[in-house]
Amino acid sequence: MVFSSFTFLLLFMPVTLLGCRLLPGKARMPFLLAVSLLFYAWGNPLWLLLLLWSMGMNYGGVLLMMRGGRRRRWVLIALIVLNLMPLFWFKYAGFFADTLMSLTGWAPVFERPVLPVGISFFTFQAMSYVIDVWRGEARAQRNFLVFGVYLSLFPQLVAGPIVRYVELEEQLLKHETPSWEDMREGLRRFCFGLGKKVLLADAVGRFWGQMNGDFTQAGALGAWLGLLAFSFQIFFDFSGYSDMALGLGRCMGFRFPENFDRPYRADSVTEFWRRWHMTLSGWFRAYVYIPLGGNRVAMWRRDLNLLIVWALTGLWHGAGWHFVLWGVYFAVLLVLEKHLLLKRGWYQRLPRPVRQMGCFFLVMLGWGIFSGFGTPLVQAMAGGFGLGSAQAMLACAAFAPLQLLCCAVSFLPEIRLGRASAIAAPVILILCLAALAAQGYAPFVYFQF
Amino acid sequence: MIGKIKAYKDRIIVLAALLGLLAAGLYAMLAGDTSSVVWERRDPNAAPEHAALNDWHFDRETESFLSDRVPFRRALVALDSGVNALTGRRTQLEAWYAAGAVVEKPVHRTVSDVEQHLSAFAKFADAAGKPWLVLTPPSHGWLLRGSMPALMARQYEDETAAYAAMAENDHVVQMPAAFSDDPRRMYYATDHHWTLDGAWQAYLALGERLRYEPLTMEDFRITRYEGFHGTTLSSSGLPALWSDTIVCAEPDGPVKLTILNRDGQLETYDRLLFPEKTETVDGYGVYLQDNYGLLMIENDSAPEGTLMVYKDSFANCLLPMLSAHYSRIVVADMRLIKGGYTSIMKQAGKRLRTEDVDPDAILFIYSLADL
Structure with a gap:
């Protein structure tokens, strides 16, 4: 379902917002989860399985990770891989197959999947939850309902902003009735x-x-x-x-x-990226750029980090070499700007x-x-x-x-x-x-x- | 009281907005009025089927269903068209507003397209061994191009070249200068068809080529029908702030109209005009009841023999006048003969069967868009 449609504006939105305001506190979370899943399923109900899989896998996986022990790191790696696998399959499999074919002439035969809406967004949100809990910046959520609402909340489910779990945790736990104002x-x-x-x-x-x-x-x-x-x-x-x-x-x-x-x-350009899609830039900064060393490394290494981050940012936007080139273009501009301007x-x-x-x-x-x-x-x-x-x-x-x-x-x-x-x-x-x-x-x- | 309202201001605004939207949605879903869709000359979109739930179209079908039934749809579309027209963009469906009229989009036909069609007409008529003529009404937009901004006028360059190529062919009836001199009188302001004045000019021009003596306007029975909103206005989506008057001319004596209807049955009428059609959304159906694949007009008191006409809807206004001269006019609209030519000829019976008509002449009446 898209916001700019009669289905959303005349039916879904009024019912949902009135429900949010008028339902008693205990009923609000189940209601939010139900309407969010309905919102996502509207385009194609089969995609809902993917979202539910992501919910269940991350919810259970993080609880498993928090049991501690030597396997913690392996669970983290497994969760990241399991999060990225559907994204890779749905979004990038065709792209890599095409690249492979143009390089070797050999084309793997498979049916190209249709990209489920919002997969890049909810995958990144789920990964932020896993990594934040691993880092100790957030607590593992034991209430499946609350975690489900975090991952599927319909306003930002399909096109952002990418809300990190730590930014929403308190609001989810102490969710209050919205005021009329x-x-x-x-x-x-x-x-x-x-x-x-x-x-x-x-x-x-x-x-x-x-x-x-x-x-x-x-x-x-x-x-x-x-x-x-x-x-x-x-x-x-x-x-x-x-x-x-x-x-x-x-x-x-x-x-x-x-x-x-x-x-x-x-x-x-530096300022542009502080103002454009700030939540995506923040995500890459927190989970890729800083772990790579960020600014606290040699200059050549910092420039290389920027290149890696922006190539990935480009790839996040779409499965095509022109998207990677677009990311690299900005990396080069940012490096030149830092050095020369x-x-x-x-x-x-x-x-x-x-x-x-x-x-x-x-x-x-x-x-x-x-x-x-x-x-x-x-x-x-x-x-x-x-x-x-x-x-x-x-x-x-x-x-x-x-x-x-x-x-x-x-x-x-x-x-x-x-x-x-x-x-x-x-x-x-x-x-x-x-x-x-x-x-x-x-x-x-x-x-x- | 005012103090109370102020205190509840936010609540009133939010509830009014949400309940208003919900009421509109429920109305569209449960009791939706599809009359504005009829104005758009199409069938309303049906409710989505459950079977569509897994084939990726359910949301789109729901949206189309609601969109067709949303309250005040006609006014909403008119508002959007008006905003677009005011900001220089085109209205819906590429209809343009110029010199007080809504005109159709330019026709992009190359000179080679035109030559190909004329060659096909020649081949067909020569095979039948009959004299033939082509009548192509210039489009209203092309005639009004001088009233449009220069950039928009240049959109009609293809049409200019196409008409110039047609003018070089001896079988093409040259349209009188009146069309260029006074295009607003020749065409409806809300429709792409010519008015009685336009058809009259064609009638006079055809008289010279088909060698009949044109009658005067007084020799025909004239009737007028007010409040006609044509297709260019409805496709533009602009508000129906103005309308046209349909003026019809038909011969004074008795005539017979035989139509092969859409069920393959022959229907016979003793008139050429159908005033009841002016009450429907397509008022142009007043002529010959509507567009049919095959029909015949008979007038026993007419002096000339048989005329075979292949045509689009531009002919509808002209045919009643021609029927004053021909005892039999057999008319085929090839756009509507969809079930195969052979099949429809079998249904038509011998009197309408084109290969058995043996006309004195063949006339092709096609606008450039339908050529």
Whole structure:
């Protein structure tokens, strides 16, 4: 089930939120687990088995691990491997098979599985629980209901934010009835997130989608503006989803960590990654970068660590070499920035808007790699297919007002709406319902990660 | 009282929002009104089946089912179309707004496509040994391209080239200058079809080529039907703030219409116009009851012999006028002959069977989109 659907907005969400508010305390956890499993099963009930397997395996495995003894480490390793196995099979088996075939000419024969939604997210959450308990940063959860709710809580189940167990443990154990004020604030944030997704991301994404990878008609203008549109689409899609998740969480009495902090206003790539998908960066920092030695090693080793972390970050986003390349691209930028730019006085003296534009330009080129269109896109951007056909020009002109709106929302300082937000939220909701009625079904871009 | 309301403000807002959404959802699920879907000229999506639960479509089917029944769907779609149109993007289904009319998307046909079709017509007519003509109404969007922004106007370049290629063929009836001079009068504002004025210009132009003496407008019985909302408006999703008037012309004397209906049965009527159709969502069905694969119009008092017409829906408004001149017009709409040509000919019987018609001339009436 996706948030931007009538099924969710008109049936699932009201029933769930009213249930959360009106049910007595003891009934709330079973209710949350039930609705979360229903939410996940809606797309395909078979996927539920995978989630239940992850729940049972991690719950039981951690209790086993906590029994102590010399086997503790082996249980930890086994749990990590068992968590990664389904992820590897569903997400990466086809990718590695293709790579193997291109290298050796031999192709293993198997049916490519369909990627279950949110597998990357709940797998990482489960691993955070296992590792946090191993490290002694969290206590093993003996109540299956509480652990089940942690892993399956529907607002952040399929597209984040990735909530570490230690961040949610207290809230799960002392879960209180959400206040009406929290629910109002949560709904307001949900509406703004829905607006980002439906009115901005889906709408501007249609421009990029029209090109459909054929840049011969788009030409240089279409390719550059298309890439700009794709940059906005991916940001508003994902940050909109995070806003909706945070809003729903608040309505249900949870405070999830923030995932985005106006990343396109960053003035360096380092800062960009402190503002973009913060929970994923935090996860890799806590469970990969720091165990590798982090910053407390020789400079060459730190740079190598960055390269490893970012290659893995790229691979997390998708099974394809262009995703790995995208990660490595950012690793190289981060290393170069640390060595050549950030400590230089002349760079810091540049006006902040110039640094911001420079950073956004590099990030946008990164989205070009991320898109996987490769050579044709580069050729079009370099003018290899001319300026663009009449049809492309028309599309560029037609989408110009929307692109300008996306620019304003992304780059300008945040405007505090104050009381106006009370009117803005229902207006946005109605416009979203109108767009949904007209456009039908639009799955989230980030579900594939 | 106001103090109490203020104290309960958050509670009232949250409950109003959630109960309002839930009420809309329950209404859509249990008592959903699908009339707005009829306006979109399609059948509403059915409820999802349990069998679909494991085949990955259950959520999508539920969504389509609810979407078709959501309260105020028509208004919601109109709102979205209006917002899109105001921000420069197209409305739903690629219908464009220009010069007070909603026009269809450009037709992308190459010169080679056109030549291929004309060659097929020639081969067919030559095999039958009959004289033949092609009548292709220019599209409303193409005629109004001058009223559109330059970038949008350039979308119609393919159509311009296609019409130019057609104009070089002697068998193609040249459309009178009136079409370019006054396109708003020739076409409906809410529909892609031509008005009586447009069809009248075609009727006059055909008279020269088919060598009949055109009558005057006064020689026909004229009827008007208000409140027509055409297909381009409904496919655009824009609000029905304006409508058209259908004006029909039919010969004054007795005529007979025989239709091969969708059940393969022959139906006979003593009229060419069906005013009751103007009360339905597709008011254009007033002509000849609707579009059928095969039909015949007979007028015993007409001076000329038999005309065979292969056509799309543009012909429907013109055929009543032509029936004043031909004692028999046999009409085939190949788009609707789906069960195989041989099968439908068997059902049609000898009088309608095209190979037995032996016409004096063959006329192809197709818009570029249907060519």
